[in-house]
Amino acid sequence: MRYKCIECGTPLGFEGLCWACRAKHHREEVNNWTTQDIEEKKKLVIAKLKVSQEDEFYSTDEREIFDDLMTRGIYCKEIAKVACEREIYYPSELYYKAGEETINKLIEKLMATESKDEGSTLLRCLAMAGGKKAQDTLYELKINPKPWRKNLYVDSDIYAEEGGWTFDSKNQYIKLNYDKCFSLEPCKEKNENGTFIARKRGEKCSHCGCELMDILVINGKDERFAFLGLDGIITASCCPNCITLSEGISNRFTLDGESMILEYEGIEENYCEDEIINRMVENRFIVSEKKRPLFYGAFNEDVNTIGGFASWVQDWEYRNCPECGKKMKYLAQIHWDTIQDCAEGTLFIEICPECKIITMFHQQT
Ligand SMILES: [Zn+2]
Ligand SMILES: [Zn+2]
Ligand SMILES: [Zn+2]
Numbered sequence: 001m002r003y004k005c006i007e008c009g010t011p012l013g014f015e016g017l018c019w020a021c022r023a024k025h026h027r028e029e030v031n032n033w034t035t036q037d038i039e040e041k042k043k044l045v046i047a048k049l050k051v052s053q054e055d056e057f058y059s060t061d062e063r064e065i066f067d068d069l070m071t072r073g074i075y076c077k078e079i080a081k082v083a084c085e086r087e088i089y090y091p092s093e094l095y096y097k098a099g100e101e102t103i104n105k106l107i108e109k110l111m112a113t114e115s116k117d118e119g120s121t122l123l124r125c126l127a128m129a130g131g132k133k134a135q136d137t138l139y140e141l142k143i144n145p146k147p148w149r150k151n152l153y154v155d156s157d158i159y160a161e162e163g164g165w166t167f168d169s170k171n172q173y174i175k176l177n178y179d180k181c182f183s184l185e186p187c188k189e190k191n192e193n194g195t196f197i198a199r200k201r202g203e204k205c206s207h208c209g210c211e212l213m214d215i216l217v218i219n220g221k222d223e224r225f226a227f228l229g230l231d232g233i234i235t236a237s238c239c240p241n242c243i244t245l246s247e248g249i250s251n252r253f254t255l256d257g258e259s260m261i262l263e264y265e266g267i268e269e270n271y272c273e274d275e276i277i278n279r280m281v282e283n284r285f286i287v288s289e290k291k292r293p294l295f296y297g298a299f300n301e302d303v304n305t306i307g308g309f310a311s312w313v314q315d316w317e318y319r320n321c322p323e324c325g326k327k328m329k330y331l332a333q334i335h336w337d338t339i340q341d342c343a344e345g346t347l348f349i350e351i352c353p354e355c356k357i358i359t360m361f362h363q364q365t
Helices: 019-031 035-051 054-059 061-071 077-085 100-112 116-129 132-143 147-151 156-163 223-228 274-281
Strands: 165-167 173-175 181-186 196-204 211-219 233-238 249-253 259-261 285-287 304-307 329-335 346-352 357-363
Touching: 019 061, 035 061, 035 077, 054 061, 077 100, 100 116, 100 132, 116 132, 116 147, 116 156, 132 156, 132 165, 156 165, 196 274, 196 285, 211 223, 211 274, 211 329, 211 346, 233 249, 233 259, 233 357
Parallel strands: none
Antiparallel strands: 165 173, 181 285, 181 304, 196 211, 211 233, 249 259, 249 357, 304 329, 329 346, 346 357
8 A cells, every 4th residue: 555644654545544543533632622612512413403304414414423422421402302303313322311301202203103114213212212211111012012013123122222221021121231431542561460452362262273362351350340340350252263253252251360261153264363363462452541421432433442332333232141041231342453453343242240151242344
């Protein structure tokens, strides 16, 4: 390639900054928005919603401003209200923590609709809005489905998952993500004390021969991770080669930092040469000092996060624990190209804290 990123040196087909450096600058700018900036940005989003039709808003600059507001933890009831008046339902995050009046309107529309498309869209918005009323409505639709339900792939309790929660057969609320979020930020040198990404396990995959890795180690004794309720080391391990081409890999961990990889379906060909593995291990990510807003990692692929909401590449996906069968909680995401040049997709890591089981899987476009 003819050019190099003028900041980090990554080879480029054009002159200027690579996407990662551009994303970094943008994030710094958003993180520095003042209270006044934020008020102005909200006004821009609301003004655009007021003149947009249905799906139009989704592809506007103001939609990006809205995402940025969410990454700052700004949840604006007025935005949800205006969106609802205009019947704008994408992205569903517009309705995160919406006010009561807006939730009532969404419920009214959902119960009245005869269309599966509108039904599915409204289910997603109510999932994001959350709260008891939204839950009761989704539960009601699960127990007494509308005729359009048979044209949807999944039931309303799966729609609820988009909002980071679900309910069981007795309408008991189940939380599926954590109410705290930390990002992983590059620092000067790799530090394998505490919480870090990628370490060689010193053993090879029995399917493909690739080096096995502890792909994420979290120090639960660190007070930043007290919210996990696990007073010890959590180690998530996999074959970095098989994981990208399989259904997922689970492991059982003990709080002393050990983990045992459970049987998984692997592939024969190893595409992860030693050089790639070494590059992955050399990453210099450490946990952010301060906690981040819950949607900090939810809209872009530039930052790895623990807790909060994921940036699903495809649909949201909460696996069942291979031990107890219950839904697992979303724990972390690692975007492969943050630790491996030009790699595609994201690794999602989920946990059953009771059984001390980790399941991880890969999504890409
Ligand atoms: Zn760059
Ligand atoms: Zn393998
Ligand atoms: Zn379990």
